Amino acid sequence: MKKNILISALIISFVFIGCAKRNDSLKGFKNTNQSPMAIQYTKKRDLIYNGSLKVMIFGTYLNKISKKYETDKLDSFVVGIHIKNQENHDLVKNRFRVTLNNDKPKTMVKVSNDSDIVEIIPLKNQWADYYLIHFDNKKDVTELNLRIIHPVYGSVSLNFQK
Template identity: 25%
Template sequence: MVKLSILLIAIVLLVGCTSKKQEDLMQAYNEKINYHKLLQKTEKTQLYQDHETKVMLTATYLYTQNFEKNDTRDEVFIVGLHVNNESYGNLNSSEYKLTLNGQVPKEIETLQLNDERLKDLSFVTDWASYYLVTFPHEPSKKITLVFESELYGKGILHFAKVAKYVLNKEVF
């Protein structure tokens, strides 16, 4: 009888503690769910000179899956640009070129650091400049964002409209 009551008390304590921790973990995850979803769609490239990073570009693909057959929405990214030894790089300058599957952007909008759209992004820093970049619709499920610099070469970022593991691995 004593053994049974000790066993029941131990089980109740373990179940009570476990569920509390699980609830806390789920609440913490749910509070940051947008952050985690955007993190999965974020890629980074660095351009080097003499083994030193000169330019770092991060891009977050803002695509949300849509099950319409004729989805012709534009392709939208938030792009962060940090140029070493400069206070701010400028994506609109002639020394940089950004293309999506060979297409130039329709629009590049400069974002302020306090912009609401940046709050759930990873890699947001005070020394980078951020842009909302809109490209024409791309029908392909696999898209390639290419960033080129006249001085430092180019970096290639791969994105997908479906989970990358669903696509042919040879492309990435």
């Protein structure tokens, strides 16, 4: 008798587990045709200061994942920044500098979190501010070192291959 109750309980458990809501732990990732390349050309780094996380930085090299930015004239990136415990994540107002192989950006424009360019990147933070950043393309350079520098928290490097 106990065996039958145990078997019945197991069968009912399996039925309910099979009907459970799916896990949404990966909902930040979207399944698009560009995802494999976008994941390869997206990096995340943290700025740690005095043992505490201060800033999360996300960067995606656009030349390899979007036909719109596939050019020999510019190296294009979308960079997201989230400063912990702060409402203002503005790069300039918070004294951040961005360089590519020690060169300053040609242009840097803040973009909306729901813009097309932010939509194609696979790793997003809904509280971050995003910037479309262009640098002059140096044809002889194959390794790209995107650095985000803060005068107090230090710097991080996001390295990409052309």
